[in-house]
Amino acid sequence: MTTWIDISQPLREGMAVWPGDTPFSYQSVLTKAQSGSVNVGSLTMSAHSGTHVDAPFHFDNQGKGILELDLDPYVGPARVVSLPPGTESIGPASLEKEELAGVERLLLRTGVWTDRCTFPERIPPVEPELALWLAERGIRLLGLDLPSVDPLDSKELPAHHALARHGVHILEGAVLDDVEPGNYELYAFPLPLKGADGSPVRAVLRKVNS
Ligand SMILES: N[C@@H](CC(=O)c1ccccc1NC=O)C(=O)O
Numbered sequence: 196m197t198t199w200i201d202i203s204q205p206l207r208e209g210m211a212v213w214p215g216d217t218p219f220s221y222q223s224v225l226t227k228a229q230s231g232s233v234n235v236g237s238l239t240m241s242a243h244s245g246t247h248v249d250a251p252f253h254f255d256n257q258g259k260g261i262l263e264l265d266l267d268p269y270v271g272p273a274r275v276v277s278l279p280p281g282t283e284s285i286g287p288a289s290l291e292k293e294e295l296a297g298v299e300r301l302l303l304r305t306g307v308w309t310d311r312c313t314f315p316e317r318i319p320p321v322e323p324e325l326a327l328w329l330a331e332r333g334i335r336l337l338g339l340d341l342p343s344v345d346p347l348d349s350k351e352l353p354a355h356h357a358l359a360r361h362g363v364h365i366l367e368g369a370v371l372d373d374v375e376p377g378n379y380e381l382y383a384f385p386l387p388l389k390g391a392d393g394s395p396v397r398a399v400l401r402k403v404n405s
């Protein structure tokens with residue numbers, strides 16, 4: 196049996212969501228007793244719930260929505276890198292010692308979001324300069340264990356825009372606490388949501404030998 200490493204946050208009532216955003220809820224609309232055959236539930240949630248991907252339409256009215264996105268960045272070989280505790284921001288200097296030749300998907304573990312029931316107050320943001328640096332190295336997906344790539348109070352979202360401009364897809368809210376740095380295969384397809392600006396994903400890793 197394959198050993199999957201689930202790096203998705205469970206979607207459940209009470210989970211932390213962006214301040215002011217739609218809380219997650221699963222409601223039973225029909226019970227087996229009522230229908231005589233089946234339980235049926237209905238979901239209410241933000242497109243940015245838990246472990247999710249952003250489409251450029253999230254921050255750019257002319258940007259692609261989830262359904263228009265290329266799927267390749269979301270599946271394939273990936274590298275997990277752990278950043279040192281106390282990292283203030285994530286830029287080229289944070290990664291200069293890493294040998295990233297051939298890496299197309301990069302997952303960064305900061306370890307700062309420890310209590311998933313509450314939203315973090317401060318996160319180390321991605322420096323917009325990192326976008327070009329990643330693109331120059333052929334990286335097409337940046338994943339983080341953080342709810343955003345920009346400071347939580349940012350309105351301009353410079354890192355989101357820079358990453359999109361350079362074709363680097365964004366995966367947010369991954370759970371990497373127990374994942375050793377190294378090489379993996381990543382599977383994190385977005386849902387086929389027409390017109391949506393983001394999508395929750397079931398993100399999993401599988402260890403590869405190297
Ligand atoms: N940029 C964040 C989400 C975000 O900014 C947000 C999500 C829900 C409601 C409001 C938000 N931002 C600003 O008001 C993300 O990419 O998940």
Ligand SMILES: [Zn+2]
Nearest residue numbers: 243249367393
């Ligand atoms: Zn998002």
Ligand SMILES: [Zn+2]
Nearest residue numbers: 249343344367
């Ligand atoms: Zn985002």
